[in-house]
Amino acid sequence: MKIAVVGTGYVGLVTGACFADFGHKVTCLDRDVEKVTALAGGKLPIYEPGLEALVARTAKDGRLKLGVIDGGESTTIDDAHVALANADVIVIAVGTPQEKGTNAPSMAAVHAVARLIGRVLRTAPPGHTVVMTKSTVPVGTADAIRAIVCEYATREVKEGGLLDARTSSIVSCPEFLKEGSAVEDFMRPARVVVGVEPDDERAKEILTRLFAPLVRTTGQILFMGTRSAELTKYAANGILATRISFMNEVANLAERTGASVDDVRLGIGSDPRIGSAFLYAGAGYGGSCFPKDLRALLYSAEEAGCLFSVVAAADKANERQKRVLGDKILALVPPRGKICVWGLAFKPGTDDVREAPALVLIEQLLRAGYDVTAYDPVAMDRVRETHTGFGVSFAPDMYAAAEGADAIALVTEWHEFRRPDFERLRAVMGTPAIFDGRNVIDAAEARAAGFDYYGIGR
Numbered sequence: 389m390k391i392a393v394v395g396t397g398y399v400g401l402v403t404g405a406c407f408a409d410f411g412h413k414v415t416c417l418d419r420d421v422e423k424v425t426a427l428a429g430g431k432l433p434i435y436e437p438g439l440e441a442l443v444a445r446t447a448k449d450g451r452l453k454l455g456v457i458d459g460g461e462s463t464t465i466d467d468a469h470v471a472l473a474n475a476d477v478i479v480i481a482v483g484t485p486q487e488k489g490t491n492a493p494s495m496a497a498v499h500a501v502a503r504l505i506g507r508v509l510r511t512a513p514p515g516h517t518v519v520m521t522k523s524t525v526p527v528g529t530a531d532a533i534r535a536i537v538c539e540y541a542t543r544e545v546k547e548g549g550l551l552d553a554r555t556s557s558i559v560s561c562p563e564f565l566k567e568g569s570a571v572e573d574f575m576r577p578a579r580v581v582v583g584v585e586p587d588d589e590r591a592k593e594i595l596t597r598l599f600a601p602l603v604r605t606t607g608q609i610l611f612m613g614t615r616s617a618e619l620t621k622y623a624a625n626g627i628l629a630t631r632i633s634f635m636n637e638v639a640n641l642a643e644r645t646g647a648s649v650d651d652v653r654l655g656i657g658s659d660p661r662i663g664s665a666f667l668y669a670g671a672g673y674g675g676s677c678f679p680k681d682l683r684a685l686l687y688s689a690e691e692a693g694c695l696f697s698v699v700a701a702a703d704k705a706n707e708r709q710k711r712v713l714g715d716k717i718l719a720l721v722p723p724r725g726k727i728c729v730w731g732l733a734f735k736p737g738t739d740d741v742r743e744a745p746a747l748v749l750i751e752q753l754l755r756a757g758y759d760v761t762a763y764d765p766v767a768m769d770r771v772r773e774t775h776t777g778f779g780v781s782f783a784p785d786m787y788a789a790a791e792g793a794d795a796i797a798l799v800t801e802w803h804e805f806r807r808p809d810f811e812r813l814r815a816v817m818g819t820p821a822i823f824d825g826r827n828v829i830d831a832a833e834a835r836a837a838g839f840d841y842y843g844i845g846r
């Protein structure tokens with residue numbers, strides 16, 4: 389199939405590269421000229437395990453091409469409009485960030501792409517296009533996209549042109565991949581959710597063919613209405629975030645009452661009705677999805693006149709949790725000391741620092757007058773870019789970051805932080821203390837090595 393993907397970020401680039409790997413002819417389009425130019429030169433703008441090799445291979449084989457939408461002068465760029473006009477499937481994977489000052493997600497990019505698709509389709513050759521939304525969008529978006537595409541695709545007809553031979557299906561296929569294992573998740577999803585009009589057999593047939601190689605093991609393609617598909621994505625993120633916030637509150641209670649959250653987690657996670665995933669307590673969740681998606685869910689509920697108090701509480705609990713590690717440091721480490729922060733990315737395996745708990749902690753520490761030196765194996769450049777004048781220093785490795793420090797705050801559970809060389813740390817640190825915001829360090833080992841150890845709910 390010919391596939392055009394609009395939006396070449398975490399979701400769009402992974403989608404494009406994976407479909408290209410399955411033999412489709414894919415063009416990834418973005419409005420960010422710098423990003424596309426870097427990609428065309430073989431430089432990935434994001435860190436995601438396995439993605440660089442996949443992009444390089446599929447681009448070399450000619451199955452993955454790139455283009456800029458709305459201009460762009462790069463010589464390596466294909467004609468974006470031709471790619472859209474000839475696509476069997478157009479994937480919308482642009483961002484839907486939270487609007488400033490409200491819980492609503494911004495639909496500006498999605499609507500702009502819908503207008504563009506409409507304009508392109510009105511002069512496209514005869515055929516059929518499936519317009520598939522992978523961006524996380526509120527209930528009713530597929531209907532809104534359909535209305536926009538129709539309006540723009542038929543305007544030419546009203547104005548005297550007669551090119552109405554191309555038909556389209558508007559479908560919603562929310563994406564469930566996780567940053568840090570995005571390629572793997574995309575290639576082997578637990579299920580594919582496809583929102584489609586109930587009588588649109590043509591779209592169902594095309595999407596069954598497209599997704600079949602991804603679900604060979606589970607066979608799970610779940611067809612449903614577009615509104616249910618859209619709500620499924622928010623409900624999934626809502627329940628996962630709620631589990632984390634719930635366990636964080638269990639951890640805080642465990643700490644005050646002498647229980648251990650590790651034991652409680654095993655005790656409840658072994659119950660098949662509960663399951664063991666997403667029960668790890670820590671310094672709060674971050675990222676580009678959970679926080680904004682919970683707020684979008686709240687916004688949708690409010691618009692629909694419903695209460696969604698569980699999700700509101702999970703979101704609030706998380707905002708509090710992001711400060712728990714900092715509060716402990718403020719209480720236990722003398723003011724104006726030096727703190728070493730291990731990890732900036734919102735989770736391991738990614739360089740994404742959107743809503744990252746480490747940034748909240750660093751701001752809290754700087755404001756309280758501490759010196760902060762941070763180290764992250766991949767996300768330091770991202771913070772340098774997004775937080776100019778932040779006041780934090782960066783170190784070339786985890787031990788250099790700890791030099792002269794009065795405490796280490798571990799915020800992202802990269803593998804390399806899990807079993808540190810305590811001897812080496814003790815030799816360089818001012819005071820040997822570890823605040824483990826992810827409960828990944830062996831507390832007994834740390835204490836035996838002479839460290840003061842503080843976890844979350846341990």
Ligand code: NAD
Pocket residue numbers: 394395396397398399400417418419420423457481482483484497498500501522523524525563564565566567676677
């Ligand atoms: P991102 O910010 O990494 O990428 C979005 C891309 O869209 C950017 O490259 C941007 O330049 C481009 N873009 C924005 N407006 C455009 C326009 N009008 N025309 C062309 N390109 C445009 O975002 P992401 O993390 O890939 O997320 C994309 C969507 O997928 C969001 O709705 C997000 O909630 C959802 N999602 C993200 C993840 C994740 O883990 N990142 C997982 C599932 C779903």
